[in-house]
Amino acid sequence: MPTQASQIRHLLPLRGLPEPVLDYIAQQAWSEHASPGEDLYALDGPKESAYLIGGKVTLTLENGNTRQIEFGTPAANIPLVAPKPDHAVRAVCDGEVELLCLPRDLIASIYISWWATEQKQSDGIELKEDNLEDQIYMNFYQQIQAGDYELPSMPDIAIKIGKAVENPNSSSDDLARIITADPPLATRLIRTANSPAFGGEKSITHCRDAVTRLGYGNTRNLVTSFVLKNLFKTDSPLIQKRMKQLWNHSRRVAAISHVLACMSPGLISDRAILTGLIHDIGAIPILIAASEYPELMADPKKLDRLVQSLKGEVGALILRTWGFPQSDIDAVLHCDEWFRFNEQAADYTDLIIVAQLFSYVGTHEMQNLPPPDLSPAFHKIAGGKLNPLLSISIINEAEKEISAIEELLEGN
Known part of the structure; x- marks a missing residue:
């Protein structure tokens, strides 16, 4: 039985x-x-x-x-x-x-991914003023609450492109006019449109034609990716290494999200890429501020705990400032809640949760995480038709597509 x-x-x-x-x-x-x-x-x-x-x-x-x-x-x-x-x-x-x-x-x-976390939450977190890590946490948290946190700014061109894409009356000419205000960006977009991933029989030289070939969703994602990459930079060599890892992870999650969204009714693949790119945006100002604390620089695990505890709230503040939709804000706040569950259809938070878990498969980070099929979100993606063998097969078969999307988002 x-x-x-x-x-x-x-x-x-x-x-x-x-x-x-x-x-x-x-x-x-x-x-x-x-x-x-x-x-x-x-x-x-x-x-x-x-x-x-x-x-x-x-x-x-x-x-x-x-x-x-x-x-x-x-x-x-x-x-x-x-x-x-x-x-x-x-x-x-x-x-x-x-x-x-x-x-x-x-x-x-x-035991590792669920029970230990549940025990910590039920026991509560006691912050101690004589504990350096707790002092730093309280300082960061107070800055957030007071609105004193220096949040990164999204360049105007990305905001304008986002609004234009959402406007049903926008044309390729409208988007091209915005993009050509930044000649280096326009050049990169045209180069991408002529790449093997999008290239047609004829090479194009005008930004309007690039927008038409790429499509509005891809244009928005690529512009956002090109400008976001500049936010993942700092003068500290140690923190810059972490920034590079964070950017690579964001691109990987964005690419996997695209593949999973194509299989999931109600989710738009272009939108999934954008959500994947910004899901860890809250870590950026925390990492930059951490360079002012030698104690954090000398203890990577302590820095990891601080980033993990604050990045969701900081990320939500950033996206609200940038005017992003609530679905993206929810994803930033809850994308690390591996056992998140509700009765609703799969949403972009579910998508990012599963994409992240797949991105960690085969890495040392997976030692502290549940396998993807243990997450409730896994059983909502693709209309609930995924199983472990099928999902791994799908990701493996889509690896070339995933790598191509990662390369496009890198924008070199």
Whole structure:
């Protein structure tokens, strides 16, 4: 009989996960039986994570003490195997025992990406004035609240192009007039329009023709990308390295978002690229300001925590100042909430969440993140038709397209 979500929602670290995630995890569960006297920690014992769902088990601890775990008690809600209870060295079955098993990598990932975060939130964050990191956080936060934060400015040309694209009465001539006010930008746009990705049989030399060939959405995205790139710059070599990593990540997420949006009803691929480009915009002023704190410069992990805790709110302030739509502001605020769930159709926040997780696959950052298919957003993209093998296949097959979009957004 298939395992139901109701049978696992009380288990740790699954407790509190959104219902669709529990349903998905339940599909991966299976049961095993163990005989009286069998040691579950023996070499031939279960290798995956296992919970006691029938019978009793006696644990022997490192100090020689013993304690009994019985199905139906709170102690049975934590894994009996992978991970073992603290200090346990033997787990002997007192009669017939039934175990509910789940992939150990899955449980380990949930402990790191979900349970640890939930515990921190439920415990609350206590800021201490004698703690340097907390002092810096409070200084940054007070500046934000007071409106004293120096926010980056979006060049007027990008704002004008954005408004022109949203205006249904705009023409290619209208967009071209705005772009030609910046000759280097116009030159780059024409060069892009003549690139293999967009090139037709005839080479073009006029900005109006470039806008027509590229389309309004691509024109807006490319102009925004070209001007945004200049914001990811600073005089500090250490911070500039971080800026480069941030820009590369933003381009990668934008490109993957385009691919996923093409598969998802209600989401526009051109809009997805733009949201991907600006989803981490709040990190820029924080990184620039961090160069004034030697303690942060000397401790990358401390800097990471500060950026992570503030970038959403700072990014939302920036986008409101720039006049971006609420959908982009929501994405900036919630794009790192891997287990975000609502009953609505997939939105751009869902898209960026999934695109980010895919962008981290195969990197060391993935060690602290859930696999994409554990995110509720994953099961909303592409009309809910994705599965792990299909999604990886899609991303791999689209890698050339993703790389081409990244290169276009780089704008060299």
